[in-house]
Amino acid sequence: MDTDKRNHWFLDPGPLSQWIDRFAADLAAQRYTPLTIENYTDAARHFAAWLGITGISIDFIDDDVVRRFAAHRCRCPGGRQWSHVSQKYSRRAARFVVFLQSAGVAPPPLKVASPYPLLDAYRTWLRAHRGLSERTIARHLRQLHKLLPELGTATLDYDAAGIRNVVREWRKRTGPGDLRTITSALRSYLRFLAGAGLCRPNLDQAIPPVLQWRLSSLPRYLTTTDVQRVVASCDQLNRGRLRDRAILLLLARLGLRAGDVAGLKLRDIDWTSGMLRLSGKARRQVRLPLPQDVGDALLAYIEQERPRVPQEAVFLMMTAPYRSFAQSSYISTIVALALKRAGISDPPSTGASLLRHSAATTMLRSGATLEAVGTMLRHRSLDMTAHYAKVDIAMLEQIAQPWPGDVAC
Incomplete structure (x- = not known):
């Protein structure tokens, strides 16, 4: 035995x-x-x-x-x-x-009182009045848990000098990207407090901006051939082949964000009309046409590979327990692994946004207008979409002026 x-x-x-x-x-x-x-x-x-x-x-x-x-x-x-x-x-x-x-056999775990009880009301405010996603709310709360030990809980004593000092200290500890996230959460929290009469008004204006030239960099994208190689690399997988292929096609053909894919529900797919319903930022509901190849890939995954479990999410983990992706970063990991399998050793970036940028660039180079690209990407401002015009070489060649040569003073 x-x-x-x-x-x-x-x-x-x-x-x-x-x-x-x-x-x-x-x-x-x-x-x-x-x-x-x-x-x-x-x-x-x-x-x-x-x-x-x-x-x-x-x-x-x-x-x-x-x-x-x-x-x-x-x-x-x-x-x-x-x-x-x-x-x-x-x-x-x-x-x-x-x-x-x-099961009620053992006593439930003791609930430890939060040292920052106002964060519960802040979470409700973000959800009800700002329309933020649960992932964004969780990110804001993580940042505030870093800041509140230094800010303190006596919100009526907050002043501009104290706010700026805390931000300056964090500027020494982290880079510009993280600092922008931290200051964004702090501004939001101060507006909540001011609206509830719990701190002085307009303290959010005391937070110094994180300097950055807006849209100064070039979009990071792959060529159409490389995108095809990335999608085709899924054929090398023994497990999750159909799932990863459907995810990559959604990113590359519709320009979805990682959070859009991770949060996609079965009810969001309208098979009859061939449309995809998405809940964008601030609860903006949009409908996008579902291309034939993307629809075929989704159907193949759902029918042949998706675990038969009572889960609303379209995409699930491939090992038990079969749950939806806890974070959108899992989608970026799938993209990074596909890039590696495809042999693209030096990509401009390795996240899900790389395929989103590639989709926009391909559309623009194929003759689509900025308005059409902006609609697909769900940009609120055309200025954001104009960022992709920098890589439309054919269009830029038409408006470029010849070099004047030496000009006499």
């Missing part, structure tokens, strides 16, 4: 035995492999047996108990002689505890 089976006989999970079976059934419903389920249930059985040995009641299970289990010098039955439990093993036991808490 192998070690794992022998351990089952020696380890007595006591009253938690039935819940270990339910835990295994829950993992199976999430499409975990039998081997992974066995690893989780082994850790759960060990944890339950350790509770009985140490005399800890189920009613007192909490994070501290899990930490004690992870640190215990194992002399439990079953032939174990461990000086400590591995981190992976203890995480599996912690997953079992979460399952018990969700």
Whole structure:
């Protein structure tokens, strides 16, 4: 008899035995492999047996108990002689505890009071009045958690000098890109506070701007041939081939943002009319025509490769549990890996925006107007779209004036 089976006989999970079976059934419903389920249930059985040995009641299970289990010098039955439990093993036991808490068997985790209670009201304000996406809201809150230890919680005492000093300190610690994100979140927070009468008005004007020449750089893009190579590289994959191909085509043909793709829902695809519904920035609802090749790629992925799970998101992870992408950065990772597979060793950039810029550049060079490109990219201002005119060499050649040569003073 192998070690794992022998351990089952020696380890007595006591009253938690039935819940270990339910835990295994829950993992199976999430499409975990039998081997992974066995690893989780082994850790759960060990944890339950350790509770009985140490005399800890189920009613007192909490994070501290899990930490004690992870640190215990194992002399439990079953032939174990461990000086400590591995981190992976203890995480599996912690997953079992979460399952018990969700089932109401173990007490729910204690909620730690936030040191910044105003951030809860700020989150509601961003969602209800600013129409920001949950990802953007989370980013703003992350930045404010960095700033508030220095700003303090006495919002009525905020003044222009203190705001500027905090921004100057952060300017020394980070680059211009991160500083723009930080100052954007701080301006938004100060406007919220001022609107609620919790700080002096117009303090957001005290934040010094992060200097940058607007639209000074050239758009980063790939040639049409390179884009085709990137999409074709999906054929090299054994797992996720159809998913990645559909994602890359959405980026390259429709110029979608990474967040658009990650947040795409099954109900957003209108197969009858061949349209795609998107929720853009500030909840702007738009409809874009779905090209034939993109629609075919989406249909192939949904019918042949997408896991059959009750998830609204179109694109899911390829390993259990099958969930939607937690962050839009996963889309950029898919693009970066495709660039590597395609043999493009020195791309202008490696994120999802590279294919968005490539789509706009290709349209403009094919004779599309700036208005048409701006509509596809969902730009609010034509000035943003005009950025791509810099790489339309054919158009620039028509308006370029000949070099005058030497001109006498």
